[in-house]
Amino acid sequence: MALPSTTLAGLGAALARGALSSVELTREVLARAGAAQPALNAFVTLDADGALAAARAADESRAAGRAGPLTGVPIAHKDVLMTAGLRTTCSSRMLANFTAPYDAHVVDALKRAGTVLVGKTNMDEFAMGSSNETSYFGPVRNPWNPAYVPGGSSGGSAAAVAARIVPAATGTDTGGSIRQPASLSGICGLKPTYGLCSRYGLIAFASSLDTPGMFAQTAEDCALMLNAMAGHDPRDATSLPRPREDYTRELGQPLAGLRIGLPREYFGDGTDLDVAAAVDAAIAEYRKLGATTVDIALPAVKLSVPVYYVIAPAEASSNLSRFDGVRYGHRAAGYADLLDMYKKSRAEGFGAEVKRRILVGTYVLSHGYYDAYYLKAQKVRRLIADDFQRAFAQCDVIAGPTAPSAAFEFGAKSDDPVQMYLNDIFTIAGNLTGVPGISIPCGFTRGGLPIGLQLQANYFREAQLLGVAHGLQQATDWHARVPAAYGVQR
Amino acid sequence: MNARWEVVIGLETHAQLSTAAKIFSGASTAFGAAPNTQAAAVDIALPGVLPVLNRGAVERAIRFGLAVGGTIAPSSVFARKNYFYPDLPKGYQISQYEIPVVQGGTVTITTPAGEKTVRLTRAHLEEDAGKSLHEDFHGMTGIDLNRAGTPLLEIVSEPDLRSAEEAVAYARTLHALVRWIGICDGNMQEGSFRCDANVSVRPAGSTTLGTRAEIKNLNSFRFLERAIQFEVRRQVELIEDGGKVVQETRLYDPDRDETRSMRSKEDAQDYRYFPDPDLPPLVIDAAWIARVKASMPELPAAKKARFESQYALASADAAHVSASPELAAYYESAVAALPAGIANGPKLVANWMQGELAASLHRADLDIAQSPVGAAALGGLIARIADQTISGKLAKDVFDAMWAGEGDADAIIAARGLRQISDTGAIDALIDGVLAANPAIVAEFHAGKEKAFNALVGKVMAASKGKANPAQVNAALRSKL
Numbered sequence: 001m002a003l004p005s006t007t008l009a010g011l012g013a014a015l016a017r018g019a020l021s022s023v024e025l026t027r028e029v030l031a032r033a034g035a036a037q038p039a040l041n042a043f044v045t046l047d048a049d050g051a052l053a054a055a056r057a058a059d060e061s062r063a064a065g066r067a068g069p070l071t072g073v074p075i076a077h078k079d080v081l082m083t084a085g086l087r088t089t090c091s092s093r094m095l096a097n098f099t100a101p102y103d104a105h106v107v108d109a110l111k112r113a114g115t116v117l118v119g120k121t122n123m124d125e126f127a128m129g130s131s132n133e134t135s136y137f138g139p140v141r142n143p144w145n146p147a148y149v150p151g152g153s154s155g156g157s158a159a160a161v162a163a164r165i166v167p168a169a170t171g172t173d174t175g176g177s178i179r180q181p182a183s184l185s186g187i188c189g190l191k192p193t194y195g196l197c198s199r200y201g202l203i204a205f206a207s208s209l210d211t212p213g214m215f216a217q218t219a220e221d222c223a224l225m226l227n228a229m230a231g232h233d234p235r236d237a238t239s240l241p242r243p244r245e246d247y248t249r250e251l252g253q254p255l256a257g258l259r260i261g262l263p264r265e266y267f268g269d270g271t272d273l274d275v276a277a278a279v280d281a282a283i284a285e286y287r288k289l290g291a292t293t294v295d296i297a298l299p300a301v302k303l304s305v306p307v308y309y310v311i312a313p314a315e316a317s318s319n320l321s322r323f324d325g326v327r328y329g330h331r332a333a334g335y336a337d338l339l340d341m342y343k344k345s346r347a348e349g350f351g352a353e354v355k356r357r358i359l360v361g362t363y364v365l366s367h368g369y370y371d372a373y374y375l376k377a378q379k380v381r382r383l384i385a386d387d388f389q390r391a392f393a394q395c396d397v398i399a400g401p402t403a404p405s406a407a408f409e410f411g412a413k414s415d416d417p418v419q420m421y422l423n424d425i426f427t428i429a430g431n432l433t434g435v436p437g438i439s440i441p442c443g444f445t446r447g448g449l450p451i452g453l454q455l456q457a458n459y460f461r462e463a464q465l466l467g468v469a470h471g472l473q474q475a476t477d478w479h480a481r482v483p484a485a486y487g488v489q490r
Numbered sequence: 491m492n493a494r495w496e497v498v499i500g501l502e503t504h505a506q507l508s509t510a511a512k513i514f515s516g517a518s519t520a521f522g523a524a525p526n527t528q529a530a531a532v533d534i535a536l537p538g539v540l541p542v543l544n545r546g547a548v549e550r551a552i553r554f555g556l557a558v559g560g561t562i563a564p565s566s567v568f569a570r571k572n573y574f575y576p577d578l579p580k581g582y583q584i585s586q587y588e589i590p591v592v593q594g595g596t597v598t599i600t601t602p603a604g605e606k607t608v609r610l611t612r613a614h615l616e617e618d619a620g621k622s623l624h625e626d627f628h629g630m631t632g633i634d635l636n637r638a639g640t641p642l643l644e645i646v647s648e649p650d651l652r653s654a655e656e657a658v659a660y661a662r663t664l665h666a667l668v669r670w671i672g673i674c675d676g677n678m679q680e681g682s683f684r685c686d687a688n689v690s691v692r693p694a695g696s697t698t699l700g701t702r703a704e705i706k707n708l709n710s711f712r713f714l715e716r717a718i719q720f721e722v723r724r725q726v727e728l729i730e731d732g733g734k735v736v737q738e739t740r741l742y743d744p745d746r747d748e749t750r751s752m753r754s755k756e757d758a759q760d761y762r763y764f765p766d767p768d769l770p771p772l773v774i775d776a777a778w779i780a781r782v783k784a785s786m787p788e789l790p791a792a793k794k795a796r797f798e799s800q801y802a803l804a805s806a807d808a809a810h811v812s813a814s815p816e817l818a819a820y821y822e823s824a825v826a827a828l829p830a831g832i833a834n835g836p837k838l839v840a841n842w843m844q845g846e847l848a849a850s851l852h853r854a855d856l857d858i859a860q861s862p863v864g865a866a867a868l869g870g871l872i873a874r875i876a877d878q879t880i881s882g883k884l885a886k887d888v889f890d891a892m893w894a895g896e897g898d899a900d901a902i903i904a905a906r907g908l909r910q911i912s913d914t915g916a917i918d919a920l921i922d923g924v925l926a927a928n929p930a931i932v933a934e935f936h937a938g939k940e941k942a943f944n945a946l947v948g949k950v951m952a953a954s955k956g957k958a959n960p961a962q963v964n965a966a967l968r969s970k971l
Contacts, residue, residue: 082538095537102531104538201538208767236540237769315767318570321581322535326633342574365572365762374764 001028008073008167008221015062015072022062022072026055026116029074032165033118036486040141042159044079045087046119054116061114069224071114076169078157079120080127081107081212082201086117090203091135092125094323094330094349104201105233106170106212113228121156121169125351126320127177127205129153130423133414134353142185143483144449148407151181154215158185161215163486168216168225174205175308176403176427178213179439183402183452186441188469188479189215190222191427193459194434195240197226198233204319206312207238209431217479219440219469223247226462242460250467256290258468259395263298266400266426278443278451279401285475286399286468296391296398300383304429305421307384310364310377311432316354317361323349356417385433392458397468400426402439402452426454436462440469441478450481495691497722498699499657500611500649503664504642505674506618506682507550513617513641514541514584521680525623525634533620533639535579540768543568547641548772550673551591551615552782554643557671557789558610560595562779568615568769572762576633577620585644587763590614591772597647597667598791599659608660609648615772616642637681643673649688649699654718658711661685670790670815684709689721690735700725701735705742705749717742721749793818801825801836811840816858820865827869832876839872846889863892871899884908884956912959917950917966920958924949925970935971943967 003025004014014020030048037043051074058072079089082100084107089095103111111117124134132140132155140155142148143163150159154171158181161169171178173191182189190213197212204210214225227248232241260283267276283293325331325345332344350358364373391398403423413420430437435456442453453472457465473479512519515532532539555562569587592613599606618640623632645664651657665683668674676683685708690700705721708714720742725735740749788796790812797808797818811821821843828835847868851861871892875885880903891902903909911917924946925932931949935942950963 082536088537090537098537100538101536199538200540203537204768206767235542237542238540238767314764318572318582318762318764321572321574322537322579324574324576324581326576327534327579328536338576362762365764367760367762370762370764 001031003028006164006167007217008070008224009218011073011167012069012071012224016067022055022058022074022116023052025072026051026074026118029118029166032163033160036163036165039146039485040143040159040163041138042121042140042156042163042165043076043119044089044091044122044137044156047086047117050086051116051118054111058114058116068114070110070228072116073114073168074116074118074166075110076119076121076157076160076166077107077117078123078154078169078171080123080172080203080205081170082203083107083117083120086120088120088203089136090126091123091137092350092354093136096136096330098329100201102201104212105198105235106229107201109231110170110225110228115228118166121154121160123156124153124177124353126203126316126354127153127172127174127210128316128353128357130176130180130420131408131410131413132156132181133410134351136351139410142407142449143486144186144407145447147409148449149184149410151184151403151407153177153181154189155181155185157215158182158187158189161185161187161217162483164482168214168221170212170214170225170229172202172205173211173213173427173431174209175312175431176424178215179427179430179437179452179454180403180424182215182439183454184407184450186450186452186478186481186483187215187217188219188222188438188440189213190226190438190462190466191430191436192226192230192462193436194431195238196242196436196460196462197229198231198236198239200233200235200239204315206315207319208315209308209312211431218473219438219466220248220251222438222469223251223463223466226466230462245463247463247466250463251470252474253467253471254290255286255468255471258286258291258397260286260291260293261296261391261395261398262293263296263301263391263398263400265298265301270404270422270425271401272405272445274443274445275401275403275405275451279399279453282442282453282472282476283399285472289471289475294395296394298384298387298391298398298429300380300387301429303380304384304432305425307377307380307432308424308428309360309421310373311381313357313361314365314374315361317358317365320350320354320358325349353417381432384429388429388433388435388458396457397465398456400454402426402454406445406447406449406451430456435459436465438465438469440472441481442472442476443478444481450478494694495722495726496694496696497652497654497718498649498690498692498702499651499653499718500688501647501651501657501660502686502688503645503647503661504618504684504686505645505664505668507547507641507643507673508675509544509546509550509641511544511546512639513544513547513615515639517639519640521677523636525632525636527636529620529635529638533579533635535581541584541766543769543772544641547615548591548774549782550641551613551643552774552779553671553673553786554613554645554668555592555595556779556783556786557667558592558595558597558613560592560610560613562774563589563591563593564775565589565771565773566591566614567771568766569763570766573759575619575622576631577622577635577638579620579635579638583617583619584766584769585616586614591774597660597663599656599663601656601659606656608650611646611648613643613645616644618642643668649690654715654722657687657718658715661711661714666790666814671787678709681709685714687714687718687721689718689725691722691725691729701737703735703737703749704739706739706752708742713742713744716744716747717749720747724749787815797821801840803836803840807837807840807844810844814858817843820858820861823865824869824872827866827873828876829873832873835872835876838875839868842868842872842889846886850889850893862895863889867892867898874899874903878910878912878959879903880908880910881956881960884910908957910959911954911957912962914962914966917958917962918970920950920953921963921967921970924953932971943971
């Protein structure tokens with residue numbers, strides 16, 4: 001079935017004018033998801049019954065005159081978010097048969113906004129990875145080329161949006177897990193300010209870095225999603241009490257006078273030439289739109305990868321202790337005693353990358369090493385945040401490549417964790433500091449793989465960030481390009 | 491105790507804070523519910539849940555800090571103490587580590603040698619773990635998470651205590667204090683107040699500390715005393731036999747009255763403490779402290795001092811009637827019920843509370859708050875003693891009648907015709923009758939036997955059925971003889 005649109009705003013408008021019903025739309029989304037599943041493996045769980053029931057309820061609400069911009073629109077949630085009554089796995093054997101008893105805050109918020117949940121998307125196990133190769137349920141493939149990774153850890157959400165299965169999907173970003181797969185899959189991905197969207201019900205990887213966000217085709221759609229997802233939640237002590245905002249309010253604002261900071265550290269060696277060229281072209285486009293550029297320095301950012309790989313594993317080693325086989329989750333079939341039960345259950349339940357990070361995190365927190373690693377890393381984290389505040393005194397947004405390269409082939413980096421970790425070199429600082437960032441499509445490599453431009457703004461400047469992203473999308477059509485295999489029907 | 495050795499003791503006391511909900515979840519803290527019925531998603535540590543600090547627990551910590559004169563930290567930090575155990579659902583306990591909410595402070599205890607000030611190191615907030623039940627399930631262990639997340643204040647003393655008796659005096663004082671300021675119900679059977687004792691010995695005169703053993707989970711004052719006494723003997727004997735005390739954790743076995751090694755320092759776990767990223771630093775501003783301060787009750791020491799000066803009570807009397815908020819409230823209500831101008835009324839109330847009332851409550855196994863004779867009623871009785879309506883002796887009968895529910899003092903005096911006879915004519919008539927009927931005793935008196943006088947007084951009192959004013963009887967009899 002051809003759809004009148006594939007964007008959130010377009011589908012919302014089509015539903016509003018009665019061009020189709022939510023049930024019809026949801027059936028089509030389920031059909032597309034099912035058809036693409038063998039090729040992409042984007043979903044861990046599809047919930048046809050639940051989705052159609054929600055779609056019927058949405059149609060009834062609309063008939064009763066109660067409909068918002070998202071009512072009846074099908075979306076997908078990353079399988080790191082708790083969904084009441086629905087399997088929630090974190091793409092781990094540990095939770096392969098775990099049914100969540102409650103909804104995460106952002107899941108609940110989007111449900112209350114009327115969205116229809118069609119399924120849970122595949123991801124790197126416990127959100128640890130940049131390629132989606134660590135999932136217990138097998139890797140997700142890139143819709144632009146199935147030999148390539150979609151990025152990670154939110155690879156299933158990115159692939160589902162890129163393949164035009166769902167108009168939007170949630171993700172979580174701990175070191176780049178929304179922005180990097182958005183870049184590698186040719187779509188938009190927003191990581192909001194830390195504390196803007198509640199982490200309640202997000203299965204924790206690294207609590208001080210984990211940030212719920214979303215994928216969509218356009219900045220406008222990201223704004224519509226954020227309008228539903230943002231807001232104070234008393235169940236999360238790190239959720240900030242702030243007045244509600246309309247994140248669409250700066251869409252279409254002229255960009256004349258916008259100051260774009262270009263950190264020299266983002267434009268050096270190590271970045272693929274095609275990526276650098278596409279990012280330069282996007283910045284040239286912004287200049288045409290009236291923006292000015294200013295050279296800035298973020299000297300401490302070069303330390304962000306080592307700092308991240310101390311702090312994130314440290315928090316993970318503690319956060320993942322609850323998966324002990326005692327109350328829920330995987331428990332080994334046979335064991336001699338308590339210690340043996342812990343060892344076998346966790347050895348069987350966790351994959352190699354998760355174990356690697358638990359071991360690293362346990363080491364850096366251990367007696368005698370804490371000061372040298374964890375405490376030192378927290379001090380450097382502060383220096384990185386200071387760099388960003390100095391930069392934002394000179395510019396409104398910071399621009400650069402989202403990732404140093406486009407998508408890579410399966411297996412290319414999986415034997416070398418450091419090379420894999422360096423793929424997040426431009427995104428990690430956003431998590432260490434908490435500032436918002438968005439990746440938007442800005443071109444393609446000569447091999448036909450998408451390239452992402454990262455824009456970052458100061459804390460709580462999401463409306464501005466989305467306005468700036470929208471400006472480029474009004475002037476270019478990179479975001480509207482569809483992978484060949486998924487572009488035949490609208 | 492062997493005079494060549496000095497005992498050094500510090501206590502770590504866990505006081506369960508009297509909040510209705512847990513420290514990081516909304517689940518109830520009530521004791522005794524069916525297993526796992528008071529465990530919320532946060533207490534079970536379901537994936538994705540987050541802790542939210544209960545401000546009621548913080549307020550209780552502030553109350554404690556104010557009561558002991560400690561410093562309330564403007565910003566304190568919750569850390570994670572990581573270890574695996576089945577009744578620790580998250581795999582870590584949230585506890586304040588480097589920066590506790592209360593720093594310093596003192597507790598004054600009374601010892602046979604006089605008052606002694608015990609310094610506190612700190613008091614910090616933390617959550618309790620659940621319970622492992624090994625007995626009820628053959629070959630298996632049951633886990634009850636009702637207690638998981640219960641708020642605790644861990645109060646750590648400096649090693650200022652020098653004997654088991656001082657340790658008990660300190661624990662009792664602390665126990666009274668936390669109940670007094672309403673932050674802990676003090677129920678030791680239910681584990682609401684329990685102590686760990688760090689015990690070491692050193693040669694008398696030495697200024698360096700000996701190696702300590704920590705005795706865990708002492709939930710009665712008697713166990714605390716006996717465990718320390720045993721441990722001191724064990725350490726002294728060990729050293730005198732040429733051995734060395736090793737740093738270790740020990741458990742007290744009340745059935746065998748001994749401590750046993752639980753784990754040595756070598757087995758000590760690395761808890762990998764780090765600040766909990768789910769909880770921002772706990773910020774307590776001056777306004778919050780001021781609000782708590784305004785709601786603080788008068789503290790025990792201040793109340794005792796005020797009773798001594800305001801009611802002219804001796805130190806021991808003041809200590810007794812101010813031993814708990816309930817006793818003090820009863821005392822002040824009874825005194826307030828006295829008519830004006832009774833000079834020794836407050837002293838009489840104190841005497842009666844320590845005498846008849848305490849004995850009756852003890853016999854009936856009742857608390858002061860459950861006393862059938864209320865404070866105003868006791869005041870009414872004492873007013874009749876003070877104005878000489880009845881004698882002290884008859885007053886005890888009246889008190890018993892009041893206890894039995896026969897009404898207030900005036901009603902009972904009237905109903906039983908107990909009003910004291912103070913009429914001079916009536917007393918003279920009684921005396922004349924007794925003298926006429928007992929010439930032999932009168933003769934003995936005149937022969938110099940003073941005892942005979944007391945016998946005559948007794949006869950007069952008996953003739954009046956106990957109602958004659960004894961002082962008047964004495965005086966009139968003496969003049970007639």
